[in-house]
Amino acid sequence: MEKRVFSGFRPTGKQHIGNYLGTIQNCVSLQDEYDCIYCVVDIHALTTLEGTETLQKDIYEMVLDWLAAGIDPGKCILFVQSHVPQVMELHTLFSMVTPLSWLLRVPTFKEKVKIQPHNVNYGLVGYPVLMAADIALYKGEVVPVGEDQLPHLELTREIVRRFNSTYGYVFPEPQAKLTSFPLVLGLDGLLKMSKSYNNYIEIAAPPEEILRQVMTAVTDPARRYRSDKGHPDICNIFSLHKFFTPSRVEEIASECRTADIGCVDCKKMLARSISSTLEPFREKRAILASKPDYVTEILADGANRAEALAKETMKEVKDKMRLLQLKS
């Protein structure tokens, strides 16, 4: 049987090129190798959100992007965390086998305390416990994550181990699958592409918008005049060409080094490459968006399938913990 992959993603609304080249494409290819469950972690998002005005829309737009980019509900389960409330139940039970000291030393927790000192809520401390519950509820064995999530995953393994040794074996110990995400820099050429740095290009953006945004990007700072020779290795536009214009990268690099091509033309070419690479995606997205209720139906089906698995696990958990169960 195929191994079970579980991964969770915060609802960040319309996805950008960094999400696409890193996370989304990776998840699409895992669908063919594993039994995949992908979850939009709206409850996790609440630990850092200060308001929820855009939450529903953010979930909808993100799911639409994912479906249009090739996440196939025929091959995987795609659902929203809060639609399967058993995760919050398992979170509470897991909190009884999790020493507070483990949680207080998690690096992401310490960081968040610095970033939002006015909002160090109880849920924030329990963030990794909820993540452990996510993975364990569906008996996830393989968890594709970026390096920043490794401490969380280590904690999941410790929680699961402690549960199993206290109450009896229920959960496999999940393994991290470190994906070497390409580092996609933002339009500023300095920071990683991210919504929070406002330096991103949305994958659903129309070609005019892509062009407009690419034109604002920072290139090799040494090229101030058209005749200045460039250094493609340190130019962010060039690094995007590697993804979007793979057939011409060598040429572009040498034309930049000899100043045969200027930054303006180089950017225009990049904007065209991005637009044409993403054209099939935009078309599919438009079709899906035109079907009323399409996203809701996919999510309802995902929630049903996920909940069936969750119920089985919870029954087993309560049996092992000797909680009194009324129905068998």
Ligand code: TRP
């Ligand atoms: N903490 C993860 C992140 O910020 C999101 C997440 C929640 C997750 N639950 C998960 C990732 C379970 C993997 C498995 O990216």
